[in-house]
Amino acid sequence: MKHVIVIGAGIIGTTTALALAGAGCRVTVIDSRSEAGLETSFANGGLLAANSALPWSSPGTPLQLLKWLGREDAPLLLRPRAIPGLGMWGLRFLANCRASKYQRTAAALTAFGQHSLAIMERLLGEQRIEAKIRHGGLLELIRGKDAERHAEDFARMLERMGAKVTRLDGAQTAALEPTLAPIANSIGTGLLLESDAWGDARAFSVAAAAAAQRQGVTFRWNADVLGIDVRAGAVRGVRLHDDYLSADSVVVCAGALSPAVVAPLGVRLPMAPVKGYSLTLAASDLDFMPARPIVDDFEHIGVTPLGDTLRVAGTVEFDGFDKTLRPARVDNLRRALSRLFPRMTLPDNVRPWCGLRPMAADGLPLVSATRVPQLFVNTGHGALGWTLACGSAELVTSMVTGQTDGRGSPFSLTRSFW
Template sequence: MRRREIIIVGAGLAGVSAAWTLARHGHSVTVLDALVGPGLETSFANAGALTPSEPEPWNQPGVAWQLLASLFDPHAAMKLRLAPLPGLIGWGLRFLRNSTRARHIAASEANFGLARYSLAETQAVRDELGLEFDNLKSGTLKLCRNQAGINAAVLAADRLVPLGLNYRVLDRAGTLALEPRLTAIADEIAGSIHYPDDESGDAHRFTKGLAAAAEAAGVSFEWGTRVIELMDRGGQVVGVRTETEEIEADTIIIAAGHTAWSLLKPLGLHLPVRPVKGYSLTLDMSDLQTRPAIPVCDEALHAIVTPMGDRLRVAGTAEIAGNDRRLRPERVENLKSLVRAIYPQFADRLLTGEINAWAGFRPMSADGRPFIGETRARGLWLTTGHGHLGWTQAMGSAGLLAALIDGEEPPVDPAPFAASRI
């Protein structure tokens, strides 16, 4: 293995995880980011979920009808806006083409394999570095309000059991025993699914801690540095052009989330990754005598409520709205309604206290799987398109990327994530 000079574009979870891992493999790594610190975009206030149990892409069978119906429903869990549609036609058609049952199952299984490996890598780096990020190891709880919800969750989980998924079905009493704070809505609970291997925490704190460790290990971070163009010489990408200089390197890795496609387009590479906006609320629960103790998922809203120390993170919904960053009141209200629906006994206190509302863009690939590997432009590599699994798959993507760069045996099958899909 030869030592490479590597530039990584993007300092979110994917970029920082790759920087740490590649530095540990002996490479010289420089990370460029337009902002002033790590994890300030999609990684900043996300759901905080490390959930191999949720590997399913959002383009499940029947999604076309859901999106059509959402045009007339401001509170739809997955909401399509008309304004960005002209620029999303190509991506959207691929998104729908990959919503067949067979393709959805195949993507779910591939995502699970990467996510399971990634969680182990995340746990290893947490323990090695002593990272503090409000980490909970209690698993996640998928709340079901009817038997049909339980049946659907069990069907999806059973497909993944041969690949290593652990889960257990809880009745109402078992659900309340695991999370007594749900007693106020006991009559509405049919049961739940508990995924004990899942974890949670503050992804931004994790990213900052890992970036600090990477810097101590020799990684160079250049903040406020916007990459405007890739330098191509006869099909070989040899560097990047920023607003002030040209920087050359052996290997260029794009970890720029939903903006990655714009850097690749001038090279004739049409990356099918587009932004899908998610919302979150961060609520102060420091004065609560009893607090939620486990992340609770509400599948109907594509949302999750995650305890983080003195805070409660309420995150979810999916809005296909192009680059519109506006915090739309009805989408924020969706999350407030979720707090009222899950923890009515805490809702008045939490929703009249300090509320930090946020919206960020998940980099969603059209086929529901991230892009990890070298493109047909030599020297240009990708780790992007993770969608709602960004933190769950970040460290695993870094491990896979490093193995491919170094010509080592990959830790998971790289084929489902190959950049040759572009």
């Protein structure tokens, strides 16, 4: 039986371990932390945005970056001091903003998002994993200047990619989602993406780890992988602080830290960390709760009901690997939330969090073999790791087990990042 080591137990590593075990591999997962999903998968937006899985490198992004350069109150903040560190990644990111590339990337991401959601449904249907996923669609609000025209262009693009989109005016949007009644006049169009779903990515990571354990997967917690051992041109194992584990294959699912894990082997991953924030509010502290996730393009936030909490996520910050929770950025999210729900009194008891999105330069994940035989990567999912996790796990598993070499895939490391 092939022994596969998975580095990282976030949403990507845990789902990968489960898929590998299902394919008959012996699997060991190693993570620096004490439990599954304690890094970027911990408190994300919770959206399974399969039908609007779009890259950030869009034609409008370069202008926004310039407009908001260095502004602490901007939803998308590029700190001037972060610019030198972005280097080649930054140039590639900008090159990917051209309209034709944006369209192609969006189509590939959306198709993969829909496929991933279908695999997740299958796992839940087969009761291989115990987790709560909610259905009922995602409501996207298009507000501001030219909202109707912009909404129509956007809806048509999503429909071309296979999404089912229902167009609502402000009053219809508020009728569907009464919590939005106070701002109904400002909503040009509400787009309901009925097939999207939502759930808690951290809870799913824990559930996937438990399901993997039931299938015989071993987890090594509080263990840093210090290096991957390659001899005679092939992977032999991994070095831990006080141990050595031999392996037939290694899959790197180390989130934003993945490039550092494989760099000593000459494998370059064109990725950068992109910081984002969330707030978690207890339902018992609120006098309202939306029935479904609301994504507000105007305030640049997503608001998601997650069991007995409300999760608010957003903001993009290029700040290197710095994970400092900056009060000004937390306040931005609070203010955006108050503007979206003006009649709400924000409780003091709000749990802020930030995490580093592992972002590939072209917005597509890196699910691929590498130049080192039997070394694979499943990383770089950026703002869509939760949405793409189950599809990515299945794809990398098919490579590890030799069913495909993945070379023609849009997620291969051999693709052009320009």
